[in-house]
Amino acid sequence: MTLSIRLDPELESELARAAAQTGRSKSELVKASLREYLARLAPRKTPYELGKDLFGDPSATAATLDLTSKDRVRSTIVERLRAENDR
Template sequence: MTLSIRLDPELEAELARAAAQTGLSKSELVKAGLREYLARLKPRKTPYELGADLFGGTQAGPGDLAARRKAYLAESLRVKNDR
């Protein structure tokens, strides 16, 4: 697809300098910049979505773990010492 844009003289000069400095064409620089900008616009995952595989589900363990943590720890240590 061909796309035409109008640049103010300062932006055009900056683009030309960057193209000369990097050895890339002005079109390549514009495409790279547009890709980077659009990547930032993509919806980001929520903190929950990022850690969903780390959170417990229905098979996560006993539902009373917070209240009976010491008893569960003691049982776990006893089983380990019996081995």
């Protein structure tokens, strides 16, 4: 698709200078800039959405959820004590 835009002389001069410095065409620079701008406008994921695969399934029963670190430490200590006493 072809798109025409009007740039003020100063902006066109900056674009031409950037194209010369990078060895890329003005069209390439405009497309890359537009992609970056549109990516910033896209809805961002919440912290929960980014880590939900790490949190366990909230709809699962309590027994299937990961233990808290305190419970894991307690379980490890109990297992070691049992192993020592079974000798």
